[in-house]
Amino acid sequence: MSSSSGQIFRVTTFGESHGPAVGVIVDGCPPRLALDFADIQPDLDRRRPGQSRLVTQRDEADQIEILSGIWEGSTTGAPIAMQVRNSDQRSPAYDHMADLYRPSHADYTYDAKYGVRSIAGGGRASARETIGRVAAGAVARKLLDVAAGVKVLAWVSAIHTIDATGSIDASTVSRDDIEADPTRCPSPEHATSMTTAIEDARRDGDSLGGIVTCVARNVPVGLGAPVIDKLEADLAKAVMSLPASKGFEIGSGFAGTLMTGRQHNDAFIPGPDGRPRTATNYSGGIQGGISNGEDIVIRVAFKPTATISSPQDTVTRDNEPTTLAAKGRHDPCVLPRAAPMVEAVVLLVLADHWLLQQSVDVLPQLP
Amino acid sequence: MSSSSGQIFRVTTFGESHGPAVGVIVDGCPPRLALDFADIQPDLDRRRPGQSRLVTQRDEADQIEILSGIWEGSTTGAPIAMQVRNSDQRSPAYDHMADLYRPSHADYTYDAKYGVRSIAGGGRASARETIGRVAAGAVARKLLDVAAGVKVLAWVSAIHTIDATGSIDASTVSRDDIEADPTRCPSPEHATSMTTAIEDARRDGDSLGGIVTCVARNVPVGLGAPVIDKLEADLAKAVMSLPASKGFEIGSGFAGTLMTGRQHNDAFIPGPDGRPRTATNYSGGIQGGISNGEDIVIRVAFKPTATISSPQDTVTRDNEPTTLAAKGRHDPCVLPRAAPMVEAVVLLVLADHWLLQQSVDVLPQLP
Amino acid sequence: MSSSSGQIFRVTTFGESHGPAVGVIVDGCPPRLALDFADIQPDLDRRRPGQSRLVTQRDEADQIEILSGIWEGSTTGAPIAMQVRNSDQRSPAYDHMADLYRPSHADYTYDAKYGVRSIAGGGRASARETIGRVAAGAVARKLLDVAAGVKVLAWVSAIHTIDATGSIDASTVSRDDIEADPTRCPSPEHATSMTTAIEDARRDGDSLGGIVTCVARNVPVGLGAPVIDKLEADLAKAVMSLPASKGFEIGSGFAGTLMTGRQHNDAFIPGPDGRPRTATNYSGGIQGGISNGEDIVIRVAFKPTATISSPQDTVTRDNEPTTLAAKGRHDPCVLPRAAPMVEAVVLLVLADHWLLQQSVDVLPQLP
């Protein structure tokens, strides 16, 4: 298994939904960053279950404990270990699923790869693992904010067929706009429709997917390490490693293929502060794998939640046909909780590249 | 700059379009693989300029030289270094662009990051860099074929508004189907329309983008290293590090967000060989970050080529407005040459994960 | 800070002597390894303070808690997180040292690098950090034993001028021989002298260093990844990252420079099982960076403990001269506790290379 990301700002998560705890080590955070519990917990609160009637009703406080790396309110340069105890390690609700493979879950592939049944609640593949990444993302957020003024926001722009993309201005949407509704869709009318759709899906034993949009503002020009560790490449990897993600776009994305070069090219215009700006931003803030100072805008597709309460055809571990009727509490739509996860992994990528960049710009500019 | 990919099958490229040579080191290829020039050159021939009237008319033979790692027709376990001499290092056609930034190219960001003008032809950001990755991909192809029977094919499924997706069966399309037309679109009627569109764009001084679809068949169950190095995450990173890519999808991708869970879940059915199969493949061959034995199907969006011959507004290095009228030969549509690039980076990811998997499955299965 | 080692068997430690806990994440351990608390705790018991009158009298139980990666007595392939709570987080005995630099400690360099005072007990530089590595080493020991029958033993071969090297046969010494005396010197007469020397040093407010020898038996032929990750190179790095180590030798080491090639070359002789053996083992079990199947024998020099209770000249954080008189409990000689630390890091290197080797030997032997 591979549980680490980042070259300088290195993050390693651990823990399963059924074990004693989940957590993370953040190694490589610079020393002398003011940081404490209050910087971390709010991000966890935005991703925890039970936060609204729209998401799974498991009520877990997900209170973070900081075990190392911080001394008298400041990072020390040592690895920052953080963990959350699992209050609810194993639910008998899952026992009936021990010998069959849930469709479109990781049960079969984990079993095939590791030879150990992916147990109650999804084990390592559970979204519970993302607690570690969200906690680490909160550290990255503080670092990027203090050091460079970077701000990262993600929201729900579509759920099923309800697409609010055209009603949301990615360049001005605020945290308050996003948090105004439990859907985390900053377009109020769409949020209302989404709520209805999610409640209908729950009632029907069905589930919905959708799209999260994320913007990073005030990113310094120059982040990214082509040709392999291009900034968009690392962003794509980060979001595609989240549970249930199926697609990634930057800037114009797939829709950009319907434009011609004349339409799509972002003309440079002289910027007021002496650096070039672009008249449009089809590039999505990254050119040649390197940030150009415009807003970085990405979109992530999340499939409809695999856990549904309708009966489904599947097979047992012995390859015999059977029927699954899921019990237990689950999210009929992961999108509202996916937004903070996307923010977290985007923050981790930006923090890593920002630190990496410090080792590039070390010699004087040439004349 | 970061020019390496892979943990076990490690690939490092070098070279700029204006320098003496481009190339690659492949470190970590297992010994005793039968390999020679004839395994490498055909893949390079499919990505080289001048191969058809549809692509750039620079005529470069791109003949590969193998410098190390092979002895009497077999790999030795030592790093395999390969290079291609540049026949045409610097064209005066680019001199007039030395002091301005071409829109939607990497000129500005490279200059901002490295303080060194991204010179004639794009320098390191040039598609010429992908020669190294395609050569390395050919080594990966041979390894995966010999060791596991894996086959990887990519083709052009859309150019601009001409979308052949519905006419191509990803599970049966063949190399011959793809190579039957210079567009590399295996639907003949769409290929004809695409050819006309590309020729029109060239005549108009414009350019077109499109979509490449790639399938990997016969991939062993179990490849992928969640939670960070999920197979789809590494695939996403690999294709998003190619020049001009703007989006990535696996399986149902963005369209999957329009389905409900009941529609989208891939029901398991007993497979004839004792292992579960899926009735549908919305998962795209990967579940929980691990291959499930079904075809892996991805789609990659490529923007319209940034180089166009129409005049464009831009700025100089001194942030003064100016106008660019590109000269020189260029591709009005990169898609036909992008297909072999996508194949190459997909092959690199699969080879790396196949080798990585050898260190996982080392202890006996539990009862 | 960099707290991770290994490419496949990846170990990341966290924790300071003054914080709530120390611990480790082991990522990449193969699934299906029988493993529980009883496999880990004994190694920790051999490195803990207070185990004998020879070592520091701080009495810490150092009881390990396993947080993830193990299910019903078997590894699952998921990261194994383990931690030990610190019972004694901060001793007022260290407060008087907060503003000066202890000679030959890490106080000054940590302060210079991180700008944060390396606090009471040494912080991250404390030997307490090695708890994580020893716990991880115990996992590696189990894996190597079960999968390949490898055995690793380390002992004290010299303390100060008392050198037992000539009285100990590295090829036959046993765990019982080593544990027979608290010094961990398997030569009883030397152990007695060493005990006297350590007690004398403690009484004098002084400290002693010495040499640990470590043997790895039954190592498969073929481990090691030249030219950079040679097996002896990774072993050297591993032991030189332990606190207080100042030198590393393999096989003949520095003494080998006094021999000629004719004396030093290890003649090959036909081995009984069809593979070559060597008549002598000046190579120390590794040739060309790769294990040759003979015993791997290394020696590690540890300096006399920097903490002494005699007064010492030093400077304050403000670069003013002052005098330090250490209080608190300390080890007058770290050697008996260093032996299990050396074993642990050697085990980590061997486990990593054993797993790495699985990805090399994948194609059939050539005729």
Place this chain on the structure above:
Amino acid sequence: MSSSSGQIFRVTTFGESHGPAVGVIVDGCPPRLALDFADIQPDLDRRRPGQSRLVTQRDEADQIEILSGIWEGSTTGAPIAMQVRNSDQRSPAYDHMADLYRPSHADYTYDAKYGVRSIAGGGRASARETIGRVAAGAVARKLLDVAAGVKVLAWVSAIHTIDATGSIDASTVSRDDIEADPTRCPSPEHATSMTTAIEDARRDGDSLGGIVTCVARNVPVGLGAPVIDKLEADLAKAVMSLPASKGFEIGSGFAGTLMTGRQHNDAFIPGPDGRPRTATNYSGGIQGGISNGEDIVIRVAFKPTATISSPQDTVTRDNEPTTLAAKGRHDPCVLPRAAPMVEAVVLLVLADHWLLQQSVDVLPQLP
């Protein structure tokens, strides 16, 4: 095989003694470093065969060609590829050895690991591989010199029983002192004895080993990344990955074990420039894994060359006893050519840690 070192300043070598070329890619060198052929070639000239009558008489010019990463006399941030063509790819002198294992060479272990006969001249295990590292080291040397004023020098301090250590002041020895004699021993009287000893060994068909000492001066305080990537740990790994090295010491090394803590501790004294200095330097310039601003002093043991012209007992690939009588030209003593190799790998480690340090010291000092 693993052919890369460094995290930021990443170096990957390729090539065998019998192939068309050897070389290196340096990825991660900062842009805007003035660099050309004349910065690289002198270091290669100091390691090449045939430079004096003391070393092997193969006469290879080892002229470096730079393939990428440099534009108009300056690094561009792109990977720097460099190569040397092999003039003398395969000597029939080695043919008689194709089916036996040379004692204390890598023939047997390479064959066991890779299943491919380590061919004429040693293949990848040949010292010829170090050309790439020496060329990369020259880039590191220029970077460290320009950016930080660091100077690295290595010399021969002992050959066989002739030990010049006590006659050489590591803090003042100069390049001219070292290059004054082909032995690279800066003590003239010892150099004379060493020359005689080497010539005697050659005449006897025997070989000699010895010790290289290396000093790094003016290293900034703060380099090193504990607890795993301690500076001395990375130095140890680097030198132990050189052919024929058997031991590593820093500062007091093994001799330090004969001192007590009172003798060994380096008392801090107020330095003239406001930072602490040490009265002695038994620490060897590194404390807690981090440079303290004093000279870094290491010693490396090299075994007597394995190639001797006296007959030796060995076995064939079929494990049958046989006798080897080496022919061909060889070094009776590798030490004079080992000194530039040690310099190179030390430079690579320092450059990498210097760049890594740029990402640590990014936030303001605390009050």
